[in-house]
Amino acid sequence: MELQQNLEKIRKRGLGVAAISYDSVGVLSTFAQRKGISYPLLSDEDSKVIRAYALLNESVPPGSPQFGIPYPGTFILDALGTVVSKYFESDFRQRYTASDILVRQYGERPGSTSQTVETKHLKLVSSASQTNVRWGQRIALTVDIDLKGGMHVYAPGVDGYIPIDWKIKSAPAFTPHEVTYPASQQLYLKPIHETVPVYKGRFRLVQEITLGTDEEIKPMLSKDGSLAIEGALRYQACDDRVCYLMQTVPLKWALHYDELDRQRVPPRMQRKAPSPDGDTK
Amino acid sequence: MRSIVIGILVVTAVCGQSARDPGPAVGSRVPDFTAVDQDGRPRSLHSLMGPRGLMLVFFRSTDW
Numbered sequence: 001m002e003l004q005q006n007l008e009k010i011r012k013r014g015l016g017v018a019a020i021s022y023d024s025v026g027v028l029s030t031f032a033q034r035k036g037i038s039y040p041l042l043s044d045e046d047s048k049v050i051r052a053y054a055l056l057n058e059s060v061p062p063g064s065p066q067f068g069i070p071y072p073g074t075f076i077l078d079a080l081g082t083v084v085s086k087y088f089e090s091d092f093r094q095r096y097t098a099s100d101i102l103v104r105q106y107g108e109r110p111g112s113t114s115q116t117v118e119t120k121h122l123k124l125v126s127s128a129s130q131t132n133v134r135w136g137q138r139i140a141l142t143v144d145i146d147l148k149g150g151m152h153v154y155a156p157g158v159d160g161y162i163p164i165d166w167k168i169k170s171a172p173a174f175t176p177h178e179v180t181y182p183a184s185q186q187l188y189l190k191p192i193h194e195t196v197p198v199y200k201g202r203f204r205l206v207q208e209i210t211l212g213t214d215e216e217i218k219p220m221l222s223k224d225g226s227l228a229i230e231g232a233l234r235y236q237a238c239d240d241r242v243c244y245l246m247q248t249v250p251l252k253w254a255l256h257y258d259e260l261d262r263q264r265v266p267p268r269m270q271r272k273a274p275s276p277d278g279d280t281k
Numbered sequence: 282m283r284s285i286v287i288g289i290l291v292v293t294a295v296c297g298q299s300a301r302d303p304g305p306a307v308g309s310r311v312p313d314f315t316a317v318d319q320d321g322r323p324r325s326l327h328s329l330m331g332p333r334g335l336m337l338v339f340f341r342s343t344d345w
Binding site for chain 1: 302303304305306307308309310311312313314316317318319320321324326329330331332333334335336337338339340341342343344345
């Protein structure tokens, strides 16, 4: 499980980790052993906690075995139990990964580096929050930029100059979200008495993507099961003497696609539909 | 016919709202609970906390 792989990083931030579902203790124990899960998996068989948190998915009919599932998502709580942030997608087949949350909220180093590029003006490293992905996951792609001495590039919103711009080539296998640009610095250009928003030194751009369904992803995979994502970074760099020509750097990410784990517990342990008299046992 | 259309709009609006942001809001205190873990041990919200808080994940199931 993706959460298990991030356990150390999450705990280093001082956070405990727990995951809760309507599975029985037996089902959770089987899963924990099979997958080597060491954090608490909590059993909420009658969905009491799910209801107390107002997360019961009411689109599931009460007679179905799936009745009692929550809207899936993640809360970050402080030590007093106050919600610091929450990550719930509006489409319930989609979910944020812990890797994405770590990059997004905590500026954590992404789990997988895709490429390193050096131009006359900068060095950049493109990465992804994780190497392996599943359908419906929301993950983060990042570009870490290190401008060479004396260089600046223009930030979005600049007037009269070409701002830095990162685009992902759209594909049916995923949906890109808005790029997150960091706060810019104001640079005073003495000769023309203008103040412009720029970036200098090191900064990071983050762009999340949400992976599509299995059917949408499968046709896009290469023979070795990897999903290629292409994009481009456009910028115009200047130093205190001269503005250089606009550059476009092609970017590429390769993510390994994991099939959904379809292994189930033995039928006697599987969840049953509640009987009509309301007895779930 | 008209009432059906309005009914659909109302349902869409209500679902849409919970769909965007279900559960306790940012800044609010979550309900306390005790639930049993995979080893059969009862765990309270408090016992799950790290020094700075908790990442609490609600998921569908490990078996589906």
